[in-house]
Amino acid sequence: MTRILYDLAAADPNFRFSPYCWRIKLALAHKNLTYETVPWRFTDKDVIAFSGQDKVPVLVDDGITIHDSQAIAEYLETAYPHEASLFGDPPSRALTRFIKFWAEDTLHRTIAPIVMPDIFKILDPKDQPYFRRTREAMIGMTIEELAAKRDSFLPLFHAALQPLRHTLAAQPFIAGAITSYADHIAWGALKWATMTSSTPLLADDDPIIPWMQAILDTYGL
Amino acid sequence: MTRILYDLAAADPNFRFSPYCWRIKLALAHKNLTYETVPWRFTDKDVIAFSGQDKVPVLVDDGITIHDSQAIAEYLETAYPHEASLFGDPPSRALTRFIKFWAEDTLHRTIAPIVMPDIFKILDPKDQPYFRRTREAMIGMTIEELAAKRDSFLPLFHAALQPLRHTLAAQPFIAGAITSYADHIAWGALKWATMTSSTPLLADDDPIIPWMQAILDTYGL
Numbered sequence: 189m190t191r192i193l194y195d196l197a198a199a200d201p202n203f204r205f206s207p208y209c210w211r212i213k214l215a216l217a218h219k220n221l222t223y224e225t226v227p228w229r230f231t232d233k234d235v236i237a238f239s240g241q242d243k244v245p246v247l248v249d250d251g252i253t254i255h256d257s258q259a260i261a262e263y264l265e266t267a268y269p270h271e272a273s274l275f276g277d278p279p280s281r282a283l284t285r286f287i288k289f290w291a292e293d294t295l296h297r298t299i300a301p302i303v304m305p306d307i308f309k310i311l312d313p314k315d316q317p318y319f320r321r322t323r324e325a326m327i328g329m330t331i332e333e334l335a336a337k338r339d340s341f342l343p344l345f346h347a348a349l350q351p352l353r354h355t356l357a358a359q360p361f362i363a364g365a366i367t368s369y370a371d372h373i374a375w376g377a378l379k380w381a382t383m384t385s386s387t388p389l390l391a392d393d394d395p396i397i398p399w400m401q402a403i404l405d406t407y408g409l
Numbered sequence: 410m411t412r413i414l415y416d417l418a419a420a421d422p423n424f425r426f427s428p429y430c431w432r433i434k435l436a437l438a439h440k441n442l443t444y445e446t447v448p449w450r451f452t453d454k455d456v457i458a459f460s461g462q463d464k465v466p467v468l469v470d471d472g473i474t475i476h477d478s479q480a481i482a483e484y485l486e487t488a489y490p491h492e493a494s495l496f497g498d499p500p501s502r503a504l505t506r507f508i509k510f511w512a513e514d515t516l517h518r519t520i521a522p523i524v525m526p527d528i529f530k531i532l533d534p535k536d537q538p539y540f541r542r543t544r545e546a547m548i549g550m551t552i553e554e555l556a557a558k559r560d561s562f563l564p565l566f567h568a569a570l571q572p573l574r575h576t577l578a579a580q581p582f583i584a585g586a587i588t589s590y591a592d593h594i595a596w597g598a599l600k601w602a603t604m605t606s607s608t609p610l611l612a613d614d615d616p617i618i619p620w621m622q623a624i625l626d627t628y629g630l
Contacts, residue, residue, distance in 0.1 A: 279498070282585030282586075283505065283584050287504070289575040290511060293575060294572060347518075351511040361503075362503065364504075
């Protein structure tokens, strides 16, 4: 039985920064599943063409190919029902969908403008023209113009984190006493942000930091 | 058995706009509980002094006084366990706490600058100096200066709603198939916004609108 995850990498093949891939690495840990990763670059479209699309994460689980982080998480929940649940019962699963959209529509959008210029610098040179072209079209300015405004984006990032900070003041994890996919989603966003940022994004006493560590500790990572 | 809710009112005593009071009116409907409301103005501090503090909602349930919307919702859940649950099981309850903080830390903060000048105009004249003093201290500008910038706040409001819109495209209510306190929280925010705004805040085809109506329909309101 082989289990392979195609995982976005920088020029350094061991530097893995995709928030969507991080979700799945935590979800696999949550399900007690071992796996190997293949470092993948934005322009390695041919390498994952077998999945029928061109983005990671792609999971190949004993011959079954699944792409898209949400589809992979749902696959893992169904395929490994005897391991701890990622989502909990239907109401928790529905509420976790809100967390997913909050992360993508609100939190990621405050992180992207901060770290985009930092990520550009660490990418494999073959990925840089692709990244520049796609991201500059997305944001409507050059990466250098974005970098010049960096400090102006920090307050929005900190404001977007307030609901998470307040939640973690009331309970250890987003769904209460134990870790769940809701944590994996938010952790992925913050791992992406903090590992790529050229400056520290979280103050030493930010409650986000011990929560991030507690998740790693839960899975022995 | 009497059940009385002190409910924030404008100059028109039937115009009730507090998002926190709306949460509780929906929670009471969810629990199939009848109640009477007392219209209350910001400066009626003496009227609720018996609750030990000076803000609404205040619920008096057969002689038991509870204040603070979260404390009231938790009281109703405990006191009326045989009615439909507001929160669901512990993980859903924990996730609903995130919805509360998202509403207060993110959504309310995008609504307040839009509607504050509109609310000022409809308040009982006795409340206006209090409202002006407290809100201007909060926002660091006059209500008139805020009103002049109104249009600039609308994009932030619409951006903040994106996670809710995407969630409702996937499922009828925030916690899935049936209404819960998570809906009451978000509904309260949007009722506050839409009923006080001097301009329509939601486009006719906004998916928020049928969701708001579906909640009313659920409770026969």
